[in-house]
Amino acid sequence: MLPTAVDAMGGDRAPAEIIAGARQAVDEVGVGVVLVGRPDAIDEAGGSLGLDVIPATEVIEMHDDPAQGVRRKKDSSLVRAAEAVRDGRAAAMISAGNTGATMASALLRMGRVKGVLRPAIATPIPNPGHHPTVLLDAGANAECTPPYLVQFAQMGSVYAARHYGIDRPRVSLLSIGEEDTKGTPLVKETNALLRATPGLAFVGNVEGRDLIGGDAADVIVTDGFTGNVALKALEGALRYLVGAVAAALPAESLAPLLPLAADMDPDNTGGAMLLGVDGVCIISHGSSTARAIVNAVRVAKEMVEADLVADLRDAVA
Amino acid sequence: MLPTAVDAMGGDRAPAEIIAGARQAVDEVGVGVVLVGRPDAIDEAGGSLGLDVIPATEVIEMHDDPAQGVRRKKDSSLVRAAEAVRDGRAAAMISAGNTGATMASALLRMGRVKGVLRPAIATPIPNPGHHPTVLLDAGANAECTPPYLVQFAQMGSVYAARHYGIDRPRVSLLSIGEEDTKGTPLVKETNALLRATPGLAFVGNVEGRDLIGGDAADVIVTDGFTGNVALKALEGALRYLVGAVAAALPAESLAPLLPLAADMDPDNTGGAMLLGVDGVCIISHGSSTARAIVNAVRVAKEMVEADLVADLRDAVA
Numbered sequence: 001m002l003p004t005a006v007d008a009m010g011g012d013r014a015p016a017e018i019i020a021g022a023r024q025a026v027d028e029v030g031v032g033v034v035l036v037g038r039p040d041a042i043d044e045a046g047g048s049l050g051l052d053v054i055p056a057t058e059v060i061e062m063h064d065d066p067a068q069g070v071r072r073k074k075d076s077s078l079v080r081a082a083e084a085v086r087d088g089r090a091a092a093m094i095s096a097g098n099t100g101a102t103m104a105s106a107l108l109r110m111g112r113v114k115g116v117l118r119p120a121i122a123t124p125i126p127n128p129g130h131h132p133t134v135l136l137d138a139g140a141n142a143e144c145t146p147p148y149l150v151q152f153a154q155m156g157s158v159y160a161a162r163h164y165g166i167d168r169p170r171v172s173l174l175s176i177g178e179e180d181t182k183g184t185p186l187v188k189e190t191n192a193l194l195r196a197t198p199g200l201a202f203v204g205n206v207e208g209r210d211l212i213g214g215d216a217a218d219v220i221v222t223d224g225f226t227g228n229v230a231l232k233a234l235e236g237a238l239r240y241l242v243g244a245v246a247a248a249l250p251a252e253s254l255a256p257l258l259p260l261a262a263d264m265d266p267d268n269t270g271g272a273m274l275l276g277v278d279g280v281c282i283i284s285h286g287s288s289t290a291r292a293i294v295n296a297v298r299v300a301k302e303m304v305e306a307d308l309v310a311d312l313r314d315a316v317a
Numbered sequence: 318m319l320p321t322a323v324d325a326m327g328g329d330r331a332p333a334e335i336i337a338g339a340r341q342a343v344d345e346v347g348v349g350v351v352l353v354g355r356p357d358a359i360d361e362a363g364g365s366l367g368l369d370v371i372p373a374t375e376v377i378e379m380h381d382d383p384a385q386g387v388r389r390k391k392d393s394s395l396v397r398a399a400e401a402v403r404d405g406r407a408a409a410m411i412s413a414g415n416t417g418a419t420m421a422s423a424l425l426r427m428g429r430v431k432g433v434l435r436p437a438i439a440t441p442i443p444n445p446g447h448h449p450t451v452l453l454d455a456g457a458n459a460e461c462t463p464p465y466l467v468q469f470a471q472m473g474s475v476y477a478a479r480h481y482g483i484d485r486p487r488v489s490l491l492s493i494g495e496e497d498t499k500g501t502p503l504v505k506e507t508n509a510l511l512r513a514t515p516g517l518a519f520v521g522n523v524e525g526r527d528l529i530g531g532d533a534a535d536v537i538v539t540d541g542f543t544g545n546v547a548l549k550a551l552e553g554a555l556r557y558l559v560g561a562v563a564a565a566l567p568a569e570s571l572a573p574l575l576p577l578a579a580d581m582d583p584d585n586t587g588g589a590m591l592l593g594v595d596g597v598c599i600i601s602h603g604s605s606t607a608r609a610i611v612n613a614v615r616v617a618k619e620m621v622e623a624d625l626v627a628d629l630r631d632a633v634a
Contacts, residue, residue, distance in 0.1 A: 187542075213554075233529075
């Protein structure tokens with residue numbers, strides 16, 4: 001297998017923590033990793049730890065406009081990572097940097113999978129004791145049409161099947177009531193289309209409360225605006241409550257909560273997957289640790305070996 | 318002050334728990350309460366505990382279609398409660414029953430405040446250590462236009478000012494990034510309109526993570542679809558994590574968490590307010606206890622005394 005391209009410049013803890021994670025991934029996952037980034041920054045952070053480097057002189061920063069960033073910073077680590085996949089020098093790309101720019105780089109350099117209308121971000125929501133629930137679109141497309149959402153359902157279903165080994169993933173549509181008649185026109189039309197789409201195990205609408213801790217569905221489909229708001233509401237609530245619980249309890253009481261905290265830690269889910277681009281692209285969260293990078297490399301390897309892209313092409317055909 | 322009409326038939330624990338709460342409210346809040354409901358059901362539950370009763374022979378059930386329910390069940394407790402406010406026999410109405418039907422009853426019987434395009438549900442999100450954050454619309458209008466959202470901002474601002482004594486409530490717009498240029502066309506147009514609306518302390522866009530535990534805004538405005546999904550995602554996450562923490566810790570470790578649990582308990586926030594109907598209407602959650610009813614009566618009294626409806630009329634004029 002070709003090496004996985006890791007954007008050494010992306011993320012709050014880049015480059016040192018990202019490089020450390022990439023190095024660990026080589027040892028733990030047993031796959032090649034190539035770093036992409038500014039050689040001087042990599043050297044300053046302690047060097048590449050023996051990993052190959054694809055040099056890139058620019059960095060698309062967190063505050064950069066994604067489309068402009070990709071257009072103007074042609075020698076950025078993100079653009080070069082996407083080109084490495086396109087040119088057959090890497091099997092997959094991973095970045096913990098600017099999400100919009102990661103998406104734009106992948107889309108503009110790798111292109112879309114044949115037949116896909118819009119790529120979507122599939123985010124695993126931790127679900128201790130079960131496999132995570134896959135939410136998509138988590139923010140790639142603020143505006144969607146019913147056919148986009150049907151493809152998100154098809155792509156999410158393939159991803160959940162490959163990634164979690166689920167036989168026929170149950171797909172649901174996020175709405176404000178379980179009834180088919182509730183929701184916006186987008187939701188009502190999508191519901192009808194999903195019911196008429198062969199090959200999907202569509203189980204109907206779910207509500208915001210079904211996003212976590214339930215077993216209503218394996219895949220939850222929504223537009224990128226609602227998905228992003230819901231996901232961040234969820235993250236905000238968990239972060240808030242974890243902080244409040246930790247502050248209220250004496251430190252010695254917290255030990256029994258560590259397994260739960262580990263289950264909920266996004267570093268352990270392997271990152272979000274950009275589904276629908278012609279290559280494997282993993283979007284790690286901004287505060288990714290070395291552990292998050294190791295897990296992202298592991299998922300990238302699985303998805304490359306499973307030929308996820310070919311499956312996505314078949315699913316939307 | 319006229320008595321507050323409490324729907325004795327609404328909620329998972331109706332009628333006994335609702336009647337008990339109404340009785341407690343008379344004693345604790347010092348305001349009259351009149352029960353609305355089926356006399357036989359009230360008798361079976363232990364009687365009206367000395368409270369007056371407006372008899373109603375029907376009940377709009379949780380699964381009833383709201384509009385149909387109001388049209389067909391003209392002698393239901395919800396319709397009669399709204400008529401009591403309309404006819405000057407009650408100062409406000411409270412129900413823990415079918416939310417859609419509560420809204421429809423209030424809207425169809427009380428009518429809208431002059432100038433209001435659409436009523437909205439304003440839900441307080443607990444924020445321990447601070448006053449709650451007011452989210453609206455929490456589900457009354459799945460589809461919205463920018464002018465609706467501007468009015469939600471105006472009404473939410475008045476409500477936060479009166480209810481929490483905030484001088485100039487900071488109003489924000491829920492989006493997928495803080496930048497004015499992010500989001501759907503609805504969000505972008507609303508952002509521009511809000512910036513141009515005099516009398517509002519608009520502080521820009523906030524994200525899903527700002528819904529809880531932050532101090533980004535006093536009022537958060539969104540369409541009823543996004544608001545409902547986000548609120549339920551939040552509730553689901555909190556319920557899930559509280560359950561997981563309680564299961565992981567030995568019972569004797571949980572005592573320090575009780576003040577936090579009380580702060581987060583929706584029974585203590587006084588319920589959601591339907592803003593924009595021509596009267597005070599409070600929507601309590603379905604699992605309301607007697608304590609939730611007492612707090613709802615307290616809020617109803619405050620809002621009647623503050624003449625919230627007149628303020629709303631001025632705000633949207």
